[in-house]
Amino acid sequence: MDVNGIVKQLMTLESRPLSALDSKEAIQQTKLTAFGSLKGMISSFQNNLVALANPAKYAAITANFADTTLASVSATSAAVTGSHSVEIQTLAQSQKLKSANFATTSTTIGSGTITIQFGTYNNGTFTLNPDKAAQSITISPSNSSLAGIRDTINAANAGVTASIVNDGTGNRLVIASEDTGLSNALKITTADADASNTDNAGLSQLAYDASSGGASNLTETVAAGNATLVIDGISINKASNKITDAIEGVTLDLLKTNLGSTTTLNLSRDTASIQGAVSSFVKSYNDLNKTITDLSKYDAATKQASILTGDSTLRSIQTKMRSAISDPLTTAGGGLSLLSEVGVSFQKDGTLSLDTTKLSAVLSDSTKDVSTLFASIGKTSDSLVSFVSAEPDTANDKYSLNISQIATQGTAIGSTAAALTIGAGVNDTLNLTIDGVEASVKIAAGTYTTTSLVAEIQSRINGESAISSAGIKVTLSESAGKLTITSDQYGSASTVSITGGNGKLDLFGAPVETSGKDVAGTINGITATGSGQTLTGAADSSGLVLKITGGGIGARGDIDFAHGFAAKLNNLLGEMLDGRLIDSRIDGINSSIKDIDAQRETLNQRLVDTEKRIRAQFTALDTTLASMTQTSNFLQQQLSRLPTIS
Template identity: 45%
Template sequence: MAISSPGIGSNLDVNSIVSQLMAIERQPLTALARKEASFQAKLSGFGTLKGALSQFQTAVRSLSDISKFQGMRVTPADTAIATASATATAVAGTYALEVTQLAQAQKLATAGQASSTSAIGAGAATTLSFDFGTIAGGTFDSVTGKYTGAAFTSNGSGVKTVTIDASNNSLSGIRDAINKADIGVSASIVNDGGSSPYRLVLSAKATGQTQSLKLSVAGDATLSSLLSHNPADNTGQALAEKLSARNAEFKVDGIAVSKATNTISDVIQGVTLNLAKTNSGSPTNITVARDTAAVTAGVEAFVKAYNDISKIFKEAVAYDPDTRRAAILNGESSVRAIEAQVRSVLSAPVAGGAGAFTLLSQVGVSLQKDGLLALDNSKLQGAIDKNFSDIAALFAAAGKASDSLASYTSASVKTVPGAYKLEVTQLASSGKSVGSAAAGLTITAGSNDTLQVLLDGVSATVTLAPGTYASAAALAAEVQSKINGAEGFVAAGSSVTVTEAAGVLTLTSTRYGSASKASISGGNGMSSLMGAAAVVTDGLDVAGTINGVAATGTGQTLTGATGNAAEGLQVKVSGGATGSRGTVNYSQGYAYQFDKLMDTQLGTAGMIASRTGGIDTSLKSLAASRDRMTDRLAATEKRYRAQFTKLDVTISSMLSTGNFLTQQLANLSKNQ
């Protein structure tokens, strides 16, 4: 037998003995490793389950959108004449469309210039003021592109300005300055091939007869002679009109309609038409129908999503008695609990009354013995044919007001499904200022041409164009145009309407609510425009109750009170009278409920997070135990090696002694 302990020679195999002993000592560590592997496998299993639940949520969230089940389909008979789209508010039917004229934007051109880059004028600071409006009356010469005896009325959208100076007073510089200003006009340069070929072409970005241009120039005289353009001034039209501003003219079911654009969304309810070509004398049909295919696809997607997650649950906890093999999450009570919560959603009818259906079985969806859903397409089609608009409430969050001038807007996660009484004690109004006397029609520069306007909390100064206005209506249009064109108001999204009655002007904010304000607070033209004591009234928020509790009013919207079942329910009251206004029903469909359940289960406080957190804690504890055990095993192995090394030395010593005695005895025998 070979010597296994270096330098000893006892033939005691210390390494083998210690290895065998340590193998026994390491058995608890092996068991611990198996336990760690089991926990890691469960973490992986929960990760897979979490991914499946996330996919389920994505599917049901898309189905919790009410538009998925209320789509309308619109089909033009001739898409060369018009294309169209529809919203859920469209009414099924067939409409005859006859287009006699397409909407068109005005185009104006300057006189030809020898160069597009040479300076025009002396470079003095010059302001180009663009106003948009309607040209009426008079005659138009298509050869010269000029009007004679016409009138121009501003559309009130606001005067826009562009500054030209020595840095940009060439034709190309003017083009770039106008385009950079983004004022609703695009500029380009056309080379007509003549002796002075370069022409600046100005195109209104918006179509329609109220989008004709009036261009005033203050500053350099040369620029003024090139660009000043007032279609109401027979001798003040420097530009030639190449294309006239026109409305789209068409008929729907024989009713004549005129619109500023070729995209029209307010003629046929819920339908947007995009006119592309005239067909005068040959009407084409526009057919609007319910998009039943989209509803069927939505219901099928719901059934598939539920069945997919049900199969995932089954596979996660499965056990095969033949092979005696269990799935990773078999025995996990948290998985069973989540599955039970998912199933429980389908066990209760949809409450709230926002739709006619309350159970999936009413639209052909039934729960089978194997726990999966099945769809009866014929029954679903019957439900679609009978009550198309109410299917959405079975899947999505939906609301419905019984009053035609009140409408459900939205709800919060705290809103409880139900039917809530609505009472209005105050209607919303807009801030306004009413003059105390008829406005003076003569505006004189530096005398009565400025107004300090306070609109919705924003203040700005505007300057009216001097002159004697033909009527109070014309002056009202000028005031409205200047106010709505002020940069501060445009940036704030605020605007006014200015009207007149018997010469008295009224300014009204287009907003509703307590933040709505409109008044003339100063300026040298305040008294001549509004009189000595204009009556200023701030806007009011709508006020009332939802579910018998005072709601919060903001503009025209009432919001259910905090702590009430109707908390977060928003209802828009657009008109009507004060008093009882019927009820607002709110429902949470099955897809919506599943989405919110997944929010809970996939969140930090959900069962999966709680269980995986517990597993992580156990793994940390096992890791600490493993470290302690590893340290102990190292000490044990060290002790074993020391003990058996000592034993090895002792045995070696005894062997040496034995050999010595044997030799001595042998010698004694020889001597006798």
């Protein structure tokens, strides 16, 4: 018997359930792919909503010069639309100094220490720039050549650059201030190894002090200068060609002058980016809607259903999104409550369309605020209270604000008038802790006025590496000769402590040190959390963050807060992606696939057992048939030998 052939045919029949399981798994895998595709499209749509949900999008201002060769310009939301006439008279420039001629770049100049200070020369007096610290650079004997000094200065990152220029008769060292402006002119003093710090020999050949009685062995080639311009007839004088505070919210980068003529600076609302974002929103929604339609449609002509036709999860997603887009906002506060009011509306096929003419008209209407229709916006009634941010679950509402404490800065106030004579090793050091950062500063010896002493100490503190690297700054002031150090930071983390140094007593006596305080108050009558100048709500105002920059204590008006459509949809999609709506279906499909795998494994084991049984049965039958055939052949042989019966 052909046992193998018979068993193979029988097992083909027995294996039919495996094919059914393969078909079921293929369907589940297709569904898994479909939900993965759906999840990706939802995520893509959510990413597209980010631009629309950002309040800054609707406050953007475009700025441009009629003559673009004069300056580049940019604007923030703080700028006010309008036009300005601008005349650029001079550009700011940095001071440059040159040395005498030297035969070669390897000519030895001298060793010692170079100290560079920044400030303003006026009527023979040098006034220190309080925002820039003096920088000391050590010139070792091994680096005392012209080239060595150049390289040492550049490596020190001291706010100046050095180069060597060969003018045809010799090599000159050129030292230039990195920053432009009158207040960044250079004063260079030396501690020369030859013990003579002002003669024209050794390292003192690089000394420069243009004040009355000062020693200047370098020659000025380019004078420090401010940028001067006239805006709307008002004269402006700035230390830098990058001007950020002439027109609120506008940054000008001056490129060249137009002395004697004017150009126009135009500031207008950036409606093009808003239109682009809304158009992108409509397209992104339609792309998602097409994915949902393709996954769930039924073709009546071919009587073919899609993989997710009739799926309840798909219907739920589509219904929730359409409802979120269609339902009007109740607390928008900008004169708009429906997307159809800005030209976004549903078509018969379930897609969205955009009427750009209608959107443009609304954007041009000063009585309408499109930002409240899309973004999460808080409108404050107090100009010193600003909305910072909110969480997705912050409730739409009108919140009342009451302030019980305004944020303050940490200070240290001297108890006696400061000594104006500073002696080296006598009263020239201060040990401080600013906002938790410890530092020690050394004040240059000399006799000061109160103003120059304030500038010297402030520049030394702000220039100390531990302070500057931590992003900390202080401001010094004086009243009746008493000095005050104030941290630039607000809140309880803002502290100024004078911990020691031989100059503490002479400069501050027994200073009164006061830590800063965080803003404190309530939102809707519930205590909020203060940190510096920011106040974060709790309970019904949870997630609402406000910044209080001044004003008094007590009632400070209301904050109208609402989530717009983009923010509302973003929250909804976040719940779909982060919750169990889609993931539960994906988990269920994966579970079904695992169950099919388990069934397949069980069936395969049963088929193995079945094949063993069938094969054993047919093998036994084949053996029996072989035995019977042998017996039959024997009998036939024996019968053939019997005598023939006649």
